[in-house]
Amino acid sequence: MNDASLPEPSDPLYKIGDIVRIKVAHPPGHRRTPDYIKGKTGTIERYCGAFINPEERAYGFDGIPKKHLYRVRFDQSQIWGHYDGPEEDTLDLEIYEHWLEGKSL
Amino acid sequence: MSSNDEHEHEHEHDHDHGHKEDGSPLNYADDSRHDYDEASHYPLITEAIRQLLIEKEIVKTGDVQERLDFMDSRGIELGAEIVVKAWTDPDYKARLLKDGTAAVAELDIPMADAELVVVENTNDVHNLIVCTLCSCYPRTILGLPPDWYKSKNYRSRAVNEPRAVLREFGTNLPDGVAVRVHDSNADMRYLVLPARPVGSEKMNEAELTELITRDNLVGATIPSLA
Numbered sequence: 001m002n003d004a005s006l007p008e009p010s011d012p013l014y015k016i017g018d019i020v021r022i023k024v025a026h027p028p029g030h031r032r033t034p035d036y037i038k039g040k041t042g043t044i045e046r047y048c049g050a051f052i053n054p055e056e057r058a059y060g061f062d063g064i065p066k067k068h069l070y071r072v073r074f075d076q077s078q079i080w081g082h083y084d085g086p087e088e089d090t091l092d093l094e095i096y097e098h099w100l101e102g103k104s105l
Numbered sequence: 106m107s108s109n110d111e112h113e114h115e116h117e118h119d120h121d122h123g124h125k126e127d128g129s130p131l132n133y134a135d136d137s138r139h140d141y142d143e144a145s146h147y148p149l150i151t152e153a154i155r156q157l158l159i160e161k162e163i164v165k166t167g168d169v170q171e172r173l174d175f176m177d178s179r180g181i182e183l184g185a186e187i188v189v190k191a192w193t194d195p196d197y198k199a200r201l202l203k204d205g206t207a208a209v210a211e212l213d214i215p216m217a218d219a220e221l222v223v224v225e226n227t228n229d230v231h232n233l234i235v236c237t238l239c240s241c242y243p244r245t246i247l248g249l250p251p252d253w254y255k256s257k258n259y260r261s262r263a264v265n266e267p268r269a270v271l272r273e274f275g276t277n278l279p280d281g282v283a284v285r286v287h288d289s290n291a292d293m294r295y296l297v298l299p300a301r302p303v304g305s306e307k308m309n310e311a312e313l314t315e316l317i318t319r320d321n322l323v324g325a326t327i328p329s330l331a
Contacts, residue, residue, distance in 0.1 A: 032238065034237050034290060048292065051291075051292045054291070076265075076286075080265050084268075088283035089268075089283050090284075090285045090286075091264060092287045093290050094290055094291035094293055
């Protein structure tokens with residue numbers, strides 16, 4: 001849900017082309033970042049907008065401030081040790097900003 | 106709650122099993138059934154919640170059935186309409202790839218609460234859609250997802266061995282075509298824009314629409330004239 005009447009969060013931290021790493025964390029509850037991508041490094045493919053935080057809304061909180069959502073592209077060979085396709089194969093998924101960290105961090 | 110609103114764990118059974126190109130059934134049993142049992146507490150809880158919502162006047166008696174009927178009435182018609190428009194209007198295609206939600210709104214097709222991302226199959230890239238967390242699917246434009254899309258088998262293997270999954274659907278990609286998997290894990294919904302089949306140049310919109318199947322729009326298969 002993307003209700004324009006709700007306050008916007010601060011500016012997005014990342015831009016298209018930035019290299020980011022997905023945090024390795026296992027907080028309890030309904031999380032939108034699948035385990036298989038934690039700790040992996042990818043590139044911001046697009047900025048999707050700011051959305052009510054579903055990880056809080058799932059438990060009855062209002063999910064405000066909204067969270068920036070990005071699509072991040074990963075090389076399949078980097079995700080899976082056993083990936084048997086060509087190096088050009090990729091996987092995109094949606095990651096909320098609080099799951100991202102700059103590669104150098 | 107709208108169908109796009111949350112990552113639901115659906116238990117509806119649409120008895121729509123996938124088939125390979127040769128007609129033999131795919132090995133994607135609806136394993137979401139393992140935790141569904143007519144005598145279990147899930148249907149009872151569902152019914153209790155429905156009755157409470159009606160009692161507290163949050164929904165009206167007919168609302169639930171009306172919503173179910175609406176979802177049942179949806180098929181791939183809107184998805185196919187979007188694809189044919191993109192095949193026949195290059196300017197529209199450019200807008201569709203840039204901002205899917207806005208471009209489908211031009212056709213009076215609403216996305217409800219979700220945003221639409223359209224990904225194009227080209228000579229270099231083939232796209233495949235999956236939702237590993239549950240079974241997110243662009244229901245407003247494609248209707249209910251098939252059982253195989255919701256199966257754990259598909260949801261796990263589409264991300265780590267997509268080429269094997271594609272082969273099982275009878276989809277053999279030429280050398281040099283990269284596979285790009287899209288995990289629909291948050292607020293976007295995805296539609297694959299297939300390449301317009303070679304040989305369809307003289308077809309009208311109605312004929313083009315006939316070429317498009319549901320599985321084409323998820324990226325499991327590719328439309329062809331055959």
